[in-house]
Structures are given as C-alpha cells and as structure tokens.
Amino acid sequence: MSRRRPWALAVVVTAVTLVLSGCVRLPESGPVVETRSAGSLDDQPIINIDPRPPQPGASATEVVKGFLDAMTATPIQTTVAREFLAKDLRTSWNPQRRLITYADASPPRLRGPSKVAVTLTSADQLDARLAWQGRLPRSKRVVDFPVTMENGEYRIEDAPNALIVPETWFEQRFREVSLYFFDPTATILVPEPVFVPRGDQLTTALVKGLLRGPGTELDRVSRSFIPPGLDYGVSVTVSDAGVADISLKGDVSPENSQAVDLMMAQFAWTLRQDPAVRAFQVTVGGQQIQLPGGVSEVSVEEGAAYDPTGFRSSSLLYGLRDGLLVSGTASGLDPVDGPLGQDREGIRSLAVNLDATRAAGVTDDGSAVVVAPVHAPGTEVRQEASGASDLLRPAWDFADRLWLVDRTPGGARISYVWHDRLTALQVSGITGRQVRGFLVSRDGSRLVAVVHRGRAGDAIMVSRIKHDDQGRVLGAERAQRLVWEGSGRLRIRDLAWRTTTSIAVLNLVGDQLAQVRALPLDGSPPAIGSLSTTLPGNIEGLVGSPAPSEDLYARTRSSLRDLSSSGSGLQNLESGTTALGYVG
Structure with missing residues (x-):
C-alpha cells in the first residue's frame, strides 16, 4: 500500500x-x-x-x-x-x-x-x-x-x-485485529495480526480466522489448540445479552480438559476485540464444550494466565539512580532491597524479568552482565556473561530467557542465557550488522533491532523466533525491514513496546527535535489515530510496555513526558536517574 x-x-x-x-x-x-x-x-x-x-x-x-x-x-x-x-x-x-x-x-x-x-x-x-x-x-x-x-x-x-x-x-472496508494462538510450549498466547472486513460480522470473522490456524509459515512460532477440520457454518450469532454462540461442525473435539482450557483461552482473547461480545459458548458436533466445573458460558475476560504481556507481570518502572536499582512509578522511585539496590556494582543499563524477581545489569565497560534478585537482601550477584565487547541493554522473555546483543568489531552477536547456559543465535539480517538497539517480545516470538546502514541511515528489522515444545530455541527467520513512511534518513535513538504487535520509535529529525511514531510489526501501514508526535528538546529515549494499562513515556535527562491517551503530562525525575524501563 x-x-x-x-x-x-x-x-x-x-x-x-x-x-x-x-x-x-x-x-x-x-x-x-x-x-x-x-x-x-x-x-x-x-x-x-x-x-x-x-x-x-x-x-x-x-x-x-x-x-x-x-x-x-x-x-x-x-x-x-x-x-x-x-x-x-x-x-x-x-x-x-x-x-x-x-x-x-x-x-x-x-x-x-x-x-x-x-x-x-x-x-x-x-x-x-x-x-x-x-x-x-x-x-x-x-x-x-x-x-x-x-x-x-x-x-x-x-x-x-x-x-x-x-x-x-x-x-x-477492512480493519486489523489479532488472532491469539499459543507459543510452542502452550504457556503464553502469541498474537498474530490479520485483516478482517468492517461491519457487523466481526465475531464471525474472528472465529473463522482462529479456525484457519496460524498457518504453516508460523510453524514452531505459534500453535493452535482448536482442532483442525472444524467449520463454523453460516455465521456466529451474538445474542442481545452479548453471548456469542459458536456452533462448530465436525467430528473432532479437544483431546482433554487442558486442551479445552487452552482452546477457550484462544477464543476469549480473540473475541474480546469485539465490544458487542461479553461471553461465548462453544459446541462441537452438537456437543457443548465445558470448562472444569461444568461452566459452558465463558467470559471473554477468561484466560488471564496466558496473558501475552506476561501473567502477573510487574507494572512498575525500574531504573538506576546513581548506579543503584530503583523501582516505582513515574511520580516516585525508590531503591529496591536486593543487592543491586544496596551496593553499586558498576552497571550502566539493566532489564528486570517479567515477575520482577531478577534483574540483569550490563557493566559500565559493556563487557559483562550480572544478575541478582530484585528483592532478597544479602544475596550474591552472579556474572552470567563476560568477555563481551559492547553489550546493549538486555531483555527478558516469559521463559526467563535473558537476551543479549554484543556489538563486536565484526558486527552484532546475538545470544541468550537459559538454564545457566549461554547460547548464540544467528539471525540473518541482524547478526554481523551494526545494531544500535533491540527488543524481544515477552512471548519470545519476535526480535526487533535497529540496524545502522551507513549513509543509508537506520532500518528497523523484525525476525520471528522458533522454539520446540520444550522451550528450546530452534532458530530465527530472516529479519524483514519495516517500511517507514516519509523522506530522509532515519536516525533512530530508541525503541519501546507500544502493544504486543507494535512498537514506538524515537527518530531524531533535528538537533533539538524528535519524532515518536507507532509502527505495526507486521509491516502494514499505521492505523488512523495511531501515535505520531513531534517533540522539541533533547529526548534521550522511550519507556514503553506492551501492556495496554501501562503508559508510554518520552524520557529526557530530568523528566518523563507521558505520551499515552491516559497520561497526565510531565513528571520530573530525581537527579542521576537513568536506564528507566518496564519489565521485559
């Protein structure tokens, strides 16, 4: 387009x-x-x-x-x-x-x-x-x-x-939504964007999309627990009370109660995008599907345990103040009681895992990563990786994998730490390039990187990560470049999550002028009403989260500017506050 x-x-x-x-x-x-x-x-x-x-x-x-x-x-x-x-x-x-x-x-x-x-x-x-x-x-x-x-x-x-x-x-006549499938371990939902016709048949379109499955091209990236071979008939009806009646034709039913639970979670997260639907019920071949306890009418708010932003993930901000780990909200940050909040370990950037139990920090010289509990006074700080050239800010996914990108003289090296083992990962289009920043989605399925291309400026590259059903990383697809609308070379200073399927990009358009724009990760054009803002001053970075309830901030040396629809403006930061971010 x-x-x-x-x-x-x-x-x-x-x-x-x-x-x-x-x-x-x-x-x-x-x-x-x-x-x-x-x-x-x-x-x-x-x-x-x-x-x-x-x-x-x-x-x-x-x-x-x-x-x-x-x-x-x-x-x-x-x-x-x-x-x-x-x-x-x-x-x-x-x-x-x-x-x-x-x-x-x-x-x-x-x-x-x-x-x-x-x-x-x-x-x-x-x-x-x-x-x-x-x-x-x-x-x-x-x-x-x-x-x-x-x-x-x-x-x-x-x-x-x-x-x-x-x-x-x-x-x-069309709009973009997400179909929710599972990661290969059936632990967390993975959203996959698709387009559907506008109008009063949104529920039918969502169900049809789920029945088609994620497709062979997403093998080892996402999977469905809706049995193949089912058909929804003519349409899905929604009652005046907001209950969708999903009557599926076919001889195949979910294998067991766990499969039923996972299937219903897919329907719940996908159907909640239709404001006319508050609950749903499913029949397969005339037999009503029930959750444990005999529940057949299921709320679209069910399935919280499979939240693609991480079940019970922390909503707090984390950062450094004078070298110590602090946490809190935009209006106030305090040192944590773990070792990184009590003793200066000489770290310049950090990432906190989703449940805020562990923090990983990159040392001041960029050569090593240390990991310690966020809370637990008196515990030791462990070194997880060393001998690096110039490590970027790390990232965590739902499986407690710690993702690292080392900017070596020969280009970027991507690796991850899982079960105390450091493993390299080759990502065509990113590995070996000049990488300026990266993100990994909380569901572990997407890796996003800013690649510098010399006189051509920067490019945003996206790769899908493949896993087996035990959670082992099998590889990554060749990274694809996102198209940026407009002329001029990109000078990208930072990336942050905006939603589970989109990012916010901080692009410098002048010495004291920056643009913040939301970009869908599937490469489609941004939607009407999506974020596109020009900010004056020295904007140092972005602070963002895929969780819809968590605000997006533009960060200066001394303040946070709230860019979200629910934002309340400017929040001052205490002197010496750096490396702010949400979990992940």
Whole structure:
C-alpha cells in the first residue's frame, strides 16, 4: 500500500468467504506538534457499490476495466466479476488465495491482439489468511489478462487468483485485529495480526480466522489448540445479552480438559476485540464444550494466565539512580532491597524479568552482565556473561530467557542465557550488522533491532523466533525491514513496546527535535489515530510496555513526558536517574 499517510485497519478473515467468498494526549507543558486523524473509519458508513456487468460490444480493454471495477463490489462479493471471465475460468478462479491493493492503476492497454495489461503502482499484498505480506514484487506489478472471444464478446481467459482492489477501497472496508494462538510450549498466547472486513460480522470473522490456524509459515512460532477440520457454518450469532454462540461442525473435539482450557483461552482473547461480545459458548458436533466445573458460558475476560504481556507481570518502572536499582512509578522511585539496590556494582543499563524477581545489569565497560534478585537482601550477584565487547541493554522473555546483543568489531552477536547456559543465535539480517538497539517480545516470538546502514541511515528489522515444545530455541527467520513512511534518513535513538504487535520509535529529525511514531510489526501501514508526535528538546529515549494499562513515556535527562491517551503530562525525575524501563 502507498505509504503517503497512516490509515486505519484492524484484523481477521470474513472477507475470504465472500471476497475472498485516539488520538494521543500529549504533555501539558512545552510546545508539541501532534499528527492526528479526524476520527475512526468504524464511525463512517460504507457506501454500497453495485458494479455493472459486461456490456454488449465492449472492447477487450473495457472488459478488463469492468473486471477490476467489479472486484470493488460492496457488500463484498465476486458474482459480477466472474461474468467478465471465460466460461472455463469462472469456476476455477479463486480470489480467496490473495488480496492485492494498489495506490493507482494504469488504464488497461493492449499488448498484442489477445492480451491486455494493467500496471499497478505502490501495490501491496496479503495472503489467504489476510495477513500482511508487504510490497508486491516489481516483476508482478504489470498484470496481464489474456482475452478470448465467446459468443462474439471479449472475455478474460486467465487472471491472477487474487482480489485486486484500490488501497482506498481496502482501508475503508477492512480493519486489523489479532488472532491469539499459543507459543510452542502452550504457556503464553502469541498474537498474530490479520485483516478482517468492517461491519457487523466481526465475531464471525474472528472465529473463522482462529479456525484457519496460524498457518504453516508460523510453524514452531505459534500453535493452535482448536482442532483442525472444524467449520463454523453460516455465521456466529451474538445474542442481545452479548453471548456469542459458536456452533462448530465436525467430528473432532479437544483431546482433554487442558486442551479445552487452552482452546477457550484462544477464543476469549480473540473475541474480546469485539465490544458487542461479553461471553461465548462453544459446541462441537452438537456437543457443548465445558470448562472444569461444568461452566459452558465463558467470559471473554477468561484466560488471564496466558496473558501475552506476561501473567502477573510487574507494572512498575525500574531504573538506576546513581548506579543503584530503583523501582516505582513515574511520580516516585525508590531503591529496591536486593543487592543491586544496596551496593553499586558498576552497571550502566539493566532489564528486570517479567515477575520482577531478577534483574540483569550490563557493566559500565559493556563487557559483562550480572544478575541478582530484585528483592532478597544479602544475596550474591552472579556474572552470567563476560568477555563481551559492547553489550546493549538486555531483555527478558516469559521463559526467563535473558537476551543479549554484543556489538563486536565484526558486527552484532546475538545470544541468550537459559538454564545457566549461554547460547548464540544467528539471525540473518541482524547478526554481523551494526545494531544500535533491540527488543524481544515477552512471548519470545519476535526480535526487533535497529540496524545502522551507513549513509543509508537506520532500518528497523523484525525476525520471528522458533522454539520446540520444550522451550528450546530452534532458530530465527530472516529479519524483514519495516517500511517507514516519509523522506530522509532515519536516525533512530530508541525503541519501546507500544502493544504486543507494535512498537514506538524515537527518530531524531533535528538537533533539538524528535519524532515518536507507532509502527505495526507486521509491516502494514499505521492505523488512523495511531501515535505520531513531534517533540522539541533533547529526548534521550522511550519507556514503553506492551501492556495496554501501562503508559508510554518520552524520557529526557530530568523528566518523563507521558505520551499515552491516559497520561497526565510531565513528571520530573530525581537527579542521576537513568536506564528507566518496564519489565521485559
């Protein structure tokens, strides 16, 4: 899609049946320039489009144009589009395979006596699950439509198995949401962004997306406990009381009570994105699924133990003050009673694990990492890694893996400490590069890094991490670069989590001017109303969390500026406060 402006989106897959079958509240002091959208697309009516069928005597180029126009039918359907196809193609054409959007398309033109071509500009693609796949390869942007004569009229003899639509049409009719699957150990939920049609069928779209599963491309990254081969029928109904009735057809049921619990957690976390649903019940092959205790009506607030931001993870801020570990809130930080809060160990950056029981600090020279309990006076400080060149701030995931990136003269080396063992991990596109900062998602499935590319500026790279069902790291996918809308080289000073599937990026646009922008990690354009703010002054970093209840801050040497919608402005920091962050 064109990157000329942010636009709204939100997640899943009903389209593939038919179609395919806040503004940010800124600090109260100091001049700030905010970029915002004028409302939500969900509040705007969708205009129906009734495309014209093929007209008698239409030329070959007119038939191709009519075919493209017919794919924009609203409500979404492809009945009219199929009328432009040759008889043999009408039944085999499958627009559910892919969705292609474009900013502009050239007028159809003849390429020989029996072929019409259309050139797509700024074209992007989504797969059959409606998961974002990024820019359409250059070699695919000229689309050929061979034509033939049937009963004296031109008809299209071959066409891509895809719905091909303008990006403006797509952004008005689709939104992005998350489908929730599990990590390979079935311990924590892993959100996977997809797109779904707007309208009153959101619950049906969410259920359909879950039934499709995460797909083979996410093997060893996420898994589903909803048995394969099930079908939801015509639609999922929601009662006036807000109870979704999920009646699944099929002969396969969850294997045991644990599998039932995990399946219901997937439904709960996914369906809570629909404000019309407060609870749900599931039947498989006419048999009602129940949780232990005979509970059949399940609240969408169930499944807290599998929270993708970490079950009972600490919401406090942690940092250093004059070299000692402190914790608290933006309005006040106090030394912890563990060894790092009582004795100066000479550390420059740190990370605290999700339940705030252990802290890892990088020594002042960047050569080693020490780990100690956050609380537990008198305990020893352990050295977990040594002999490094220049370690970045570390990160923890839900399994208490401690992730490290060492900036060696030969480029970045990525490793992790788990069960007292240090293991290297090769991540193509990041390993060996000049890395300026990194994040690891709390669910352990995503690694994000800022890679410096010399005169080309910085780039944000994202990789997916693979595990087995015992939690062992198996490898990482080749990192993909996120597209940044706008001109000029990026000078990224910091990254922070914004949600479980998006980050906040601090980009320097001048000596005393910085931009903070939210970016989805699937590479799709930012949604309308997403964070995009320009801040004056020397902004040193960001403090952010994937948890929706925890605020995002821009950090200066002496203060925190609240950038979240619930924020209350500026908080002063005591002198000597550094390395602030949430757990993870």
